[in-house]
Amino acid sequence: MYMITEAERIVRIPPADLGEDISKVIDALTWDTYEGRLTEDKAVTVLIRNVQPIGPGRIVHGDGAVFQTVKYEQIVFKPKDSEVIEGVVVEVLKFGAFVRFGPLDGLLHISQVMDDRVDIDEVNQRLVGKDTGRTLAVGDIVKARIVSLDLNEKNPQDSKIGLTMRQPGLGKLQWLEEDRKKREATAGDE
Numbered sequence: 001m002y003m004i005t006e007a008e009r010i011v012r013i014p015p016a017d018l019g020e021d022i023s024k025v026i027d028a029l030t031w032d033t034y035e036g037r038l039t040e041d042k043a044v045t046v047l048i049r050n051v052q053p054i055g056p057g058r059i060v061h062g063d064g065a066v067f068q069t070v071k072y073e074q075i076v077f078k079p080k081d082s083e084v085i086e087g088v089v090v091e092v093l094k095f096g097a098f099v100r101f102g103p104l105d106g107l108l109h110i111s112q113v114m115d116d117r118v119d120i121d122e123v124n125q126r127l128v129g130k131d132t133g134r135t136l137a138v139g140d141i142v143k144a145r146i147v148s149l150d151l152n153e154k155n156p157q158d159s160k161i162g163l164t165m166r167q168p169g170l171g172k173l174q175w176l177e178e179d180r181k182k183r184e185a186t187a188g189d190e
Helices: 022-034 173-189
Strands: 002-013 044-059 066-077 084-093 096-101 104-109 118-121 126-129 135-137 141-150 160-164
Touching: 002 022, 002 044, 022 044, 022 066, 084 104, 084 135, 104 141, 141 173
Parallel strands: 104 160
Antiparallel strands: 002 066, 044 066, 084 096, 084 141, 096 104, 118 126, 126 135, 141 160
């Protein structure tokens, strides 16, 4: 889920940057330091804006850099356990598919794709249902549920997120539309 929040943190301004336009330097250092990182509450900072210095900076003896407190608005993405997400399949491997949602990727294990035996077509980067003939390939948009969540604080892109599509209302969007049309046709026959 995306949220707009405010944060207050400290940026280190190296001595070489002290002669430059300080507001531009503070903006750039804040973006470089905190964008794409996890916050204390396990949210990924996607975008930072409206960076404002707070008070005078501090110089630490022996360092020469200025440590400046800054306040800013940030857009964060915070996935939650059991949350339903919509994402795009970015890679298909022999053990499942990776789905990108927001700034993160989750693993849709082969056993969690559908209620059907699944074959792997590695050459064409797709998973194929043995009985249904339904396929899941790179570029497909899916609706899935987060079933496990282990966020990596040092590198959020290395987080381990498990997904499932084996519940009602989940799956490839095309499958969901086909199922809806079948239900409507069946309801119209009654």
